[in-house]
Ligand code: SAH
C-alpha cells in the first residue's frame with residue numbers, strides 16, 4: 001500500500017466520520033473472535049450509508065456479513081420500518097455479527113441468514129423488492145449474486161459489488177485465483193446484460209488499491 005493512503009483515510013475519518021463506539025466495538029469484537037479484518041473501511045462504510053439513503057432504500061440485501069461492520073452502516077441508513085437481510089456462510093461470523101448489531105442498536109432491523117448465499121437466495125421468493133444490494137462475499141459467485149439481486153429487485157434497484165479491482169489483479173485473464181476469474185466473469189456479465197447500467201470505480205485507502213461496481217437495474 002502506498003505510504004499516504006492509510007494516512008489520508010485517517011484524515012478523512014477524523015474530519016468527517018467522528019468517533020463511533022458501536023463501530024469501534026464491532027471491529028474489536030471481530031478481532032477478539034478471530035475474524036479476518038476485511039470489513040469495508042470507515043470511509044467506505046459511510047459511503048454505503050449515504051448511497052442507501054440517497055436511494056431512499058427501505059429494504060436492503062447484503063451478501064457477506066462477516067462481523068456486521070458494513071451491516072451496521074447500512075442498517076443505520078434505513079428509515080423506521082425498514083429492513084435488511086444479510087447472508088453469511090459461517091455460523092461463527094453470524095454469531096459475532098449478531099452481538100455487534102445488538103450493541104449498535106440495529107438488530108431489530110436485521111435478519112441474518114446462515115448458509116451458502118446461493119442457497120439462501122434461491123430460497124427467497126420475489127416479494128417486496130430490495131431497493132439496495134451490497135455484494136461482498138465469495139467473489140466466484142458474483143455474477144450469480146447480481147442475477148439474484150435483479151430477480152429480487154425492481155427497476156431502480158442499486159447494486160454495489162465490492163473488491164472488483166484487487167490491486168489490478170482483475171486484468172489477469174490467466175489468473176489461477178478463482179476470485180479473479182469470478183470478478184472477470186462479473187464484468188463479462190455486466191458488459192452484456194441489458195437489464196443494468198453499470199460502472200466500476202477504483203479506490204485507494206486503508207484497504208489498498210481496489211474498487212467497486214456500481215449498477216442500477218433499468
Ligand atoms: N461485508 C463485510 C465483509 C464481508 S467479508 C463488511 O464489510 O463488514 C466476506 C464474508 O463472506 C465472510 O464473512 C465470508 O464468510 C462470507 N462468505 C464467503 N463465502 C460465502 C458464501 N458462499 N455465502 C455466504 N457468505 C459467504
Ligand code: DHB
Pocket residue numbers: 038039040136137162163
Ligand atoms: C477480502 C475480501 C473482502 O471482501 C475484502 O473487502 C478484502 C479482502 C479477502 O477475501 O481477502
Ligand code: MG
Pocket residue numbers: 038039040136162163
Ligand atoms: Mg469486501
